[in-house]
Amino acid sequence: MAEHITEILIDETQIQQIVERLGREITASYQDIPGELMVIGLLRGSFVFMADLIRTIEVPLVVDFMTVSSYGDGTVSSGDVKIIMDLDTSLEGRDVLLVEDIVDTGNTFAKVVRMMKNRNPRSLKICSFLNKPECRVAEVDIDFCGCDIPDKFVVGYGLDYAQRYRNLPYVGVLQLDESVA
Ligand code: IMP
Ligand code: MG
Numbered sequence: 001m002a003e004h005i006t007e008i009l010i011d012e013t014q015i016q017q018i019v020e021r022l023g024r025e026i027t028a029s030y031q032d033i034p035g036e037l038m039v040i041g042l043l044r045g046s047f048v049f050m051a052d053l054i055r056t057i058e059v060p061l062v063v064d065f066m067t068v069s070s071y072g073d074g075t076v077s078s079g080d081v082k083i084i085m086d087l088d089t090s091l092e093g094r095d096v097l098l099v100e101d102i103v104d105t106g107n108t109f110a111k112v113v114r115m116m117k118n119r120n121p122r123s124l125k126i127c128s129f130l131n132k133p134e135c136r137v138a139e140v141d142i143d144f145c146g147c148d149i150p151d152k153f154v155v156g157y158g159l160d161y162a163q164r165y166r167n168l169p170y171v172g173v174l175q176l177d178e179s180v181a
Pocket of ligand 2: 160
């Protein structure tokens with residue numbers, strides 16, 4: 001295990017099983033849409049998950065990414081959400097799947113969902129790899145949920161602490177104390 005990781009919460013095999021299940025659910029749900037599915041990843045946390053996920057979805061799709069700010073480098077959501085890098089493409093009339101690494105308080109995603117709905121997609125659904133239901137402040141309906149986890153700060157598989165640990169192939173619990181600087 002990497003330094004400062006106290007526990008592996010989801011190992012590589014479990015991650016693969018979760019992603020394959022989500023791919024089946026998403027494929028079934030978008031079987032009959034008129035055009036291509038538009039899969040939008042929220043950077044940076046979702047990029048590892050997104051890369052695996054799109055390869056399990058068996059309907060024609062395009063991808064785009066956006067960056068929103070919420071946390072800075074800390075571990076507590078500020079509830080203040082800004083678009084740092086917007087999409088290249090219009091959502092008008094499209095079937096859109098928003099992909100997130102983790103929904104914690106829901107503050108970030110609730111605001112992003114509201115902003116995306118204002119762009120008049122034909123449909124808008126949400127896929128999150130992880131979900132911390134105990135921490136929810138703002139209501140977010142997750143259509144495709146990878147795994148509910150307890151209220152612990154986790155890293156790996158794209159998730160970071162101060163931009164570190166994204167490369168871990170598993171999801172691990174980070175020991176949060178002054179030794180992690
Ligand atoms: P929310 O606004 O509280 O739902 O937080 C959303 C964002 O905070 C996620 O997209 C993550 O980038 C980050 N985040 C929340 N919980 C964790 C965690 O346990 N580890 C790493 N990042 C997290
Ligand atoms: Mg993050």
